[in-house]
Amino acid sequence: MILGLEIKKSEPSFSKIDLSLTGAQPTYTLNIKFEVDSIIDTLPAYVAFGVKNSIGVTLMEAFPSFKQFINFNHKGKIYECNITLNNLIPDTYTLYAWLGASELIMYDWIDDQLGFETFDSPTPERTFPFSVHAGSMVASSNLLSGE
Numbered sequence: 001m002i003l004g005l006e007i008k009k010s011e012p013s014f015s016k017i018d019l020s021l022t023g024a025q026p027t028y029t030l031n032i033k034f035e036v037d038s039i040i041d042t043l044p045a046y047v048a049f050g051v052k053n054s055i056g057v058t059l060m061e062a063f064p065s066f067k068q069f070i071n072f073n074h075k076g077k078i079y080e081c082n083i084t085l086n087n088l089i090p091d092t093y094t095l096y097a098w099l100g101a102s103e104l105i106m107y108d109w110i111d112d113q114l115g116f117e118t119f120d121s122p123t124p125e126r127t128f129p130f131s132v133h134a135g136s137m138v139a140s141s142n143l144l145s146g147e
Contacts, residue, residue, distance in 0.1 A: 012038035012045060012107035014097055015076055019114055026122040026138075028085040036099060037076040043101035044068035049083060050096040052112070053136040059093075068101060087122040087138040089130040 016035040023029045032049060046068045050061040064081035094115040099108040121130070122138045 011040065012036065012042050012072055012099065014099060014108050014110055017097055017110070017114060019095065019116060021116045021118075025118075025120045025124075026087045028088065028118065030083040030085055030095075030116065031080070032082065032095075033078065033080045034097065035076045035078045036070055036072075038072035038107075039074060040072075042072055042107070043105065045070040045072070045099055045101050045107055047079075047081075048098040049081075050098070051083070051085070052094045052096070053132050054092045055132050057132075057136070058096075059136050070099075087140065088118050089132070089136055089138060090118050090121060091130075091132055091136060092117045093136075 013036065014034055015037040018033045020031045021028055022031060030051075034047070036045070036047075046063065046065055047070070048061055048063050051059050053059055060083075062081075062083045064079075070077065070079070092115060094112045096109065096111040097114070098106065100106040
């Protein structure tokens, strides 16, 4: 599955974001290819991506790097990163994308315009449906003893 979004803005911003989901349960990989652009000189930036479930609860936030790796030079730059997604229940998920120079200096924020869907259970032996109200990930656990 591949989804894309193209955006036009004048300040430092995402100009394009493409997603593809690869792998299989229990471990998916969300591949993100994004382009950033700015027509003004500004501080270097970094990005964060958050994953929300179908009822809008943020499950996780991923920072490909905590270092400001994006330097703006009036030309678009393309970057790729991925997020490992373990044990997600079948659901529809949305992604937010954040671009900024620090936690106090945000350049761009795109929320709920991109998404992906999972269909398979992370626990094939489970015979009853999942509920997002009980969480969106199945925790790894082991029975250690008992009669």
